[in-house]
Structure formats: structure tokens, C-alpha cells
Amino acid sequence: MSKRNYTNLNVNPCKMCMPMGGSLAFKGIEKSMIIIHGSQGCSTYIRRHIAAHYNEPVDIASSSLTEEGTVYGGSSNLKKGLKNLIRLYQPSVIGVLTTCLAETIGEDIQGIIREFILEEDLEDKVHIIPVSTPGYQATQYEGYYYALRQMVENLAEEVAHNEYINIVVSDVTCEDIRELKRIASFFSDKIIILPDISDTLDAPYTSEYSKLLSGGTKINKIKLMGGARATVEIGALIKDAYSPGKYLEETYGVPLYKISVPIGLEYVDEFIKALSQITHKTIPKELELERGRMLDGMIDSHKYNGEGVGAIFGSPELNLAISSLCIENGLTPKLVMTGSKSKKLKEIIEEKAKRFHMETIVLEDSDFSTLQPMVKQCGINILIGSSDGKFVKEKVKVPLIRVGFPIHDQIGAQRKLNVGYKGSLRLLDEMTNTLMDLKHDDYRDRMYDDYYTPLLKA
Ligand code: SF4
Secondary structure: OOOOOOOOOOOOEOOOEHHHHHHHHHOOEOOEEEEEEOOHHHHHHHHHHHHHHHOOOOOOEEOOOOHHHHHHOOHHHHHHHHHHHHHHHOOOEEEEEEOHHHHHOOOOHHHHHHHHHHHHOOOOOOEEEEEOOOOOOOEHHHHHHHHHHHHHHHHOOOOOOOOOEEEEOOOOOHHHHHHHHHHHHOOOOOEEEEOOOOOOOOOOOOOOOOOOOOOOEOHHHHHHHHHOOEEEEEOOOOOHHHOHHHHHHHHHOOOEEEEOOOOOHHHHHHHHHHHHHHHOOOOOHHHHHHHHHHHHHHHHHHHHHOOOEEEEEOOHHHHHHHHHHHHHOOOEEEEEEOOOOOHHHHHHHHHHHHHOOOOOEEEOOOEHHHHHHHHHHOOOOEEEEOHHHHHHHHHHOOOEEEOOOOOOOOOOHHHOOOOHHHHHHHHHHHHHHHHHHHHHHHHHHHHHHHHHHHHHHO
């Protein structure tokens, strides 16, 4: 019997599939709905993850491809699904996301949608946006940006120059988006946030159930993005082919500022400087005070963080920003792992770690079964990432700080603030306090072993 090669096999991968990211992007658009073209399981899996993370009802339709649709094509299933969805939800935008199955049988979703619009006479009544998101091609990270790019390609128009600043956000929390808006409002009241999940996935309680949650980026704002003053794209690592900001730059000449997630001093400064440069406004006193408070907090905690050796895992963008925060504060990000492929992530983190005389190992396209033994070998004492790391936490007994997506073993993920000076300081305090707890939890045992036992033996 020939020996199987497991070298490229992922066990418990540190990623989710492309339509997951695409769904998250569409959830930030006003009056939008999603239909996943494939088997029902794909949509159930995505719905379940999003609902558990945000603690909100999450509706995602499915074209429910069966054996027949798989063999003869799923056009009629998709059209039926779209018809039902429009009747029940009356959305303004529909994202049609493909799956492994739909892509493998070579479904022409663009063609099916064109036919459907003509048959149902829907031109100008609803925007139906096809996004090719085969689960096997990339991860939720690429799916998220690609869906945003497709929205912009389908909706942005050749418009006269306007005063708006486009801010394309990455996989941050609802509270983070509120904070990004607050910071941006110091520079301009004309901001387009794409996508804006701050209300749709963190909605206030109401006694009446609404099928489509209010909030999200308005379609007429996306249309204006082609005439904006600039695009600030939080996505330093995303490839051009997936980048909405790159499309706006190449098609409409909108200047593009590609930046990292504003976590940590360097990257928050970068975000604020970009806004200041675009608007020609000086940085306001209030933000300077917040920066000063963050510096003060960094001084308070620096003596504890030197003992921190971290393993960070999740999407490339969050990995980069959190590693940067750790490095700036003396906590060594010894292991950085992502399920995506990103050479740039490795280059940037290694270069920054070197500047601070730290050594770091960056694992791309990797999984938790690779990480787990390395946590022990590298003396990791703090894990930072999504709930998917909880099995490693249980096995190796190292505390886990939940950041990123998905978080389903705790509540409040959508309310955590991680960006800006305030959010960075909150996250830094959480990391420092976790390390302090570790020290306090076992210092009596360690003192006993290190001092008292040798004295007894002497
Ligand atoms: S990996 Fe493919 S089959 Fe699995 S949920 Fe994603 S799209 Fe569906």
C-alpha cells in the first residue's frame, strides 16, 4: 500500500472559508440579504458562526443544491431562491456567493443573474451582486475583501469629485467601527465606512422583530465612492486583486492610503496621520491627549510585559496589528499563525521584531495541530486569537485572550474595543493583567521550589 503524504493536510485549520468572509461584508450593507449558491450545509455553517459571535439573528438564504442540481446545473434552484428571498425580505442589495460545489460544477452565476433580472423585470429595482467565493480557493479573509471589491465594482459610479473619504474597514468589532467613526469625525463629517456592521450586527433591543436590521452602509454612499477625496483602506496586506481601494484608484483615480488595523501606537498614528494628510487638518488636542494616556499606560505596564511570550493567530491583518502592539510593549510575539497565505505578513513582523531585538516565527497557511506542540517548545505563556484556539488553551493550559472572529465561547465579542489609542490601551491592559495573574497564581509554588526546598536540602 502506498504511503499517504500528509505534509499539506490541514488539521483544525486556522481559517474559515471564502463565503463566510463574503457574508460578513454584506452584513454591513443597508437592507442587504445574502444567498449562498450551494448545498444547505454551507449556509447553515456560516449563519451559525455569525449568529454565535454577534448574538444577533442572522438570516442567510441557500439555493439548496441537491443531486439533480449538481448534475444538471443549479440555475432553477438559484432563481427560485432569489424569488423567495425578494418576496420575503424585499432587500435593496443581494449578495450571491458561490461555494465549492457551485464552482466545481462551473455555474455561470453572472449569466443566471442576468437572465433572472430580465425574466423578473428587476432592472433598477434590486442590486444583485455575484461574488465568486469557492471555499477551497482562499479563506474568509480574502472572501471578505473580495465581496467588498465586487460591491464597489457593481455599485460605484463615475461621479463628480466630492468631499467624502472612503474608509474600508477590516475584520474589526462593531465597537471598533464606532471608534473609527469617532476618530474620523475629528477630521471630516463626510465619511463613508465600508462595510458598517456597527448597527446591523450589534442592534439595540426593540420589541418588534425586523427581518432586515437597520443600519449599514447606504447604497447611495457606495455610488459616491468613485468621486471621493481618498480611500483609507485598512488592509495593509490584502492583494490588489481583492482590494476595493485599488479598484477605486485604478478606475476613478481615487488616491489610496493602505494602512494596518489601527491597533498599537505605530498603526494608530498611521491612521490618524492619513486622515490629517487627506483633510489638511492638524491633529486635534483630544486625540493628542488620548495618545499621551496610551503612552502613560505603556509605561505603567512595560515592566510586566517583558515576561510575556505570545502566540498570536487569526487573520493576517489582525495578526500584524496585534503583533505590533506586543512588540511595542516588550511582549515577544514568538509564534504568529494564520491560515491564509501572506508573505508580506512574515516580512513585516520579522523586520519589526528584529528592530526590537526579538525573534519570531511566522506560520502561514497553518493550523492548530502545528501550533499546539510549538506552544510548549517555545515557552508560550499567553495565547491571543479567536475561540478556535480554546482547544490549544485547554491542552497546554495557557490563557487565551479572545480577539478576532469567531468568538463563541464568550459573549460580548462585538462590544470589545481594540482600535484607536483607547482600544489599544484596553487590549494592552487585558494582556498585561493576564500575565500578572499568571505570575501571582503560582509565585508561592515557584518561591518554594526555588528557595525553600534547596534550603531544606542544605
Ligand atoms: S468550504 Fe466549501 S463546502 Fe465547506 S462550507 Fe465553505 S463553501 Fe461550503
